[in-house]
Structures are given as C-alpha cells and as structure tokens.
Amino acid sequence: MSIPTRSFVLAGFAGILLVSSGLQASGNAAAPPDPAYVQECGSCHAAYPPRRLSGASWQAVLAGLDKHFSVDASLDPKIFTEISAYLNSQAGRQETASADGRPLLRITETRWFRHEHDEVPEAAWKRPAVKSPSNCGACHTAADQGRYSEHGVRIPQ
Ligand code: HEC
Ligand code: HEC
Structure with a gap:
C-alpha cells in the first residue's frame, strides 16, 4: 500500500520540476500581469512587457499621461497608484536612457529592441x-x- 503514496509524491515532485523549468524556459518568472495595468494600458496597444523599460522610464511615461503620444491616457488617482507600483516593481534593472541621459519613453528606441x-x-x-x-x-x-x-x-x- 505504500507504492501509490510514493508514486503520488514522485508525481508531485515531477510537477514542481516541470513548473520551475517552465518558468526558466520562458525566461520570465515574473508574477502574472496586474489586471489594472492590462486593462488601462493594454486597450490602445499591447500591455507592454514592464521589464523592457527602467523604473525611471516608466515614471517618465506615467508623468506625461495627459499628453501621451498625442492622446490623453490619464488615470484615476487610485488606479494610477496601483499601476505605478506595479511598473516600479517589475521594471528592468538596465537603464533605458537617451545618449544625453534622459529616460526613454519608448521600448522601441532602446538598444535592446534595435538589437532584437x-x-x-x-x-x-x-x-x-x-x-x-x-x-x-x-x-x-x-x-x-x-x-x-x-x-x-x-x-x-
Ligand atoms: C488612449 C490610447 C492609449 C492608452 C489608454 C495608453 N496608450 Fe500608450 N500609447 C498610445 C499611442 C497612440 C502610442 C504611440 C504608438 C505609436 O507610436 O505607434 C503609445 C505608446 C506607448 C509607449 C511607447 C511604445 C514604444 O514605441 O515603445 C509606451 C511605453 C506606452 N504607450 C505606455 C502606456 C502605459 C503605461 C499606459 C497606461 C498608463 C498607456 N500607454 C495607455 C496610446 C495609448
Ligand atoms: C514587424 C514585426 C515586429 C514588430 C512590430 C515587433 N516585433 Fe518583436 N520580433 C520580431 C522578429 C522578427 C523577432 C525575431 C524573432 C526570432 O528571434 O526569430 C522579434 C523578437 C522579439 C523578442 C525576442 C523573442 C525571443 O524569444 O527571442 C521580443 C521579446 C520582442 N520581439 C518584443 C517585441 C515588442 C515588445 C514589440 C513592440 C514594442 C515588438 N517586439 C514588435 C518582429 C516584430
């Protein structure tokens, strides 16, 4: 009677291995995207991957939402705080700045994007x-x- 128990334990262990190798394979062990972020920042374009801009870049994007690439993308203050905290926690660690040191507002202008x-x-x-x-x-x-x-x-x- 100990065999089913042991295989159950083994199956569970294999499951953990599969899950953790799956996360490694995708190269992204981040938590699922914040629903407010997906809803508010994914309605006009993709909810861009947060780690592709630095925290400074995300803050610069958020600071200009009332004139966001010629549209008004302002947020209600409570949602703003949630999205801001989410982007800060998931931002990339690499700096994404222009040659003169200002934070880039576009992923598509980063060195990473051009290279990829x-x-x-x-x-x-x-x-x-x-x-x-x-x-x-x-x-x-x-x-x-x-x-x-x-x-x-x-x-x-
Ligand atoms: C009302 C529509 C709209 C909403 C809502 C909106 N955006 Fe945008 N966003 C745009 C437009 C238009 C562009 C410019 C697209 C282009 O150049 O083709 C843009 C571009 C961007 C870019 C630069 C993309 C690149 O080229 O790398 C970022 C980053 C971005 N938005 C972030 C956000 C975030 C964060 C939010 C939520 C707070 C948001 N957007 C909500 C319309 C919107
Ligand atoms: C005109 C088509 C096109 C557009 C638009 C585009 N990409 Fe790509 N992307 C590609 C191609 C082609 C590759 C190379 C795929 C390969 O490695 O075979 C790529 C590679 C990537 C990769 C690496 C994938 C991997 O596993 O190697 C990422 C991440 C990525 N793009 C993100 C983005 C993001 C974010 C945007 C929008 C801001 C974007 N791309 C816009 C065509 C595009």
Missing part, C-alpha cells in the same frame, strides 16, 4: 498591417497575452 529586431527588414515596419514598431501584436501573435517568444512571430507581408 535587427533582422526585420526596414520596409516591414511601415507595412499597412504593421504601421508602427510599437504595434507589437502585428508580428507577435500572442502579445496580448504578454508572450513574445520567437515561435509566435509572423511578419505580415
């Missing part, structure tokens, strides 16, 4: 189905779930 996308042909960024590099979901078919793995990439022709 150097194989994308210049003309592809301007295709009607893409329109802008900021439109992650045009090529990353699971961007709305925060997933950017190379398996889900399809550049519209």
Whole structure:
C-alpha cells in the first residue's frame, strides 16, 4: 500500500520540476500581469512587457499621461497608484536612457529592441498591417497575452 503514496509524491515532485523549468524556459518568472495595468494600458496597444523599460522610464511615461503620444491616457488617482507600483516593481534593472541621459519613453528606441529586431527588414515596419514598431501584436501573435517568444512571430507581408 505504500507504492501509490510514493508514486503520488514522485508525481508531485515531477510537477514542481516541470513548473520551475517552465518558468526558466520562458525566461520570465515574473508574477502574472496586474489586471489594472492590462486593462488601462493594454486597450490602445499591447500591455507592454514592464521589464523592457527602467523604473525611471516608466515614471517618465506615467508623468506625461495627459499628453501621451498625442492622446490623453490619464488615470484615476487610485488606479494610477496601483499601476505605478506595479511598473516600479517589475521594471528592468538596465537603464533605458537617451545618449544625453534622459529616460526613454519608448521600448522601441532602446538598444535592446534595435538589437532584437535587427533582422526585420526596414520596409516591414511601415507595412499597412504593421504601421508602427510599437504595434507589437502585428508580428507577435500572442502579445496580448504578454508572450513574445520567437515561435509566435509572423511578419505580415
Ligand atoms: C488612449 C490610447 C492609449 C492608452 C489608454 C495608453 N496608450 Fe500608450 N500609447 C498610445 C499611442 C497612440 C502610442 C504611440 C504608438 C505609436 O507610436 O505607434 C503609445 C505608446 C506607448 C509607449 C511607447 C511604445 C514604444 O514605441 O515603445 C509606451 C511605453 C506606452 N504607450 C505606455 C502606456 C502605459 C503605461 C499606459 C497606461 C498608463 C498607456 N500607454 C495607455 C496610446 C495609448
Ligand atoms: C514587424 C514585426 C515586429 C514588430 C512590430 C515587433 N516585433 Fe518583436 N520580433 C520580431 C522578429 C522578427 C523577432 C525575431 C524573432 C526570432 O528571434 O526569430 C522579434 C523578437 C522579439 C523578442 C525576442 C523573442 C525571443 O524569444 O527571442 C521580443 C521579446 C520582442 N520581439 C518584443 C517585441 C515588442 C515588445 C514589440 C513592440 C514594442 C515588438 N517586439 C514588435 C518582429 C516584430
């Protein structure tokens, strides 16, 4: 009668191993995205991956929400506080700043982004189905779930 118990324990242990290796494989052990962030900051574009900008960059983005890339994306103060805390806790540790040291407001202007996308042909960024590099979901078919793995990439022709 001890065999079922032992295999149960082993199955549970294997499950833990699978879960932790899954997190490592995705390279992102972060908590699931904050629902307020996804709702408020994912309605006009993808809820961008928080670790792709520094805390200073996120604060600069949040400081200008009333004139956010020519739209008004202001938030109610309570939601603002929640989203601000979330982005601060999940921000990247690398600085994302311009050459003169000001925090960048765009992931698409970071060195990381340029490097990761150097194989994308210049003309592809301007295709009607893409329109802008900021439109992650045009090529990353699971961007709305925060997933950017190379398996889900399809550049519209
Ligand atoms: C009313 C629509 C709207 C809402 C809501 C909105 N944004 Fe934006 N956002 C835009 C537009 C428009 C752009 C510019 C897109 C482009 O250049 O193609 C943009 C661009 C950005 C970029 C730069 C993307 C890049 O090029 O790397 C960041 C970062 C960003 N938004 C963060 C946020 C955050 C954080 C929130 C929530 C507090 C938010 N946005 C809510 C409209 C919105
Ligand atoms: C025009 C299409 C296109 C757009 C728009 C685009 N990407 Fe990409 N992205 C690619 C391609 C192509 C790759 C390289 C895939 C590979 O490594 O084979 C890539 C790679 C990546 C990777 C690395 C994936 C991996 O597992 O190696 C990340 C993360 C990423 N992009 C995030 C973004 C984000 C965030 C945005 C929006 C701000 C964005 N991308 C916009 C096409 C695009």
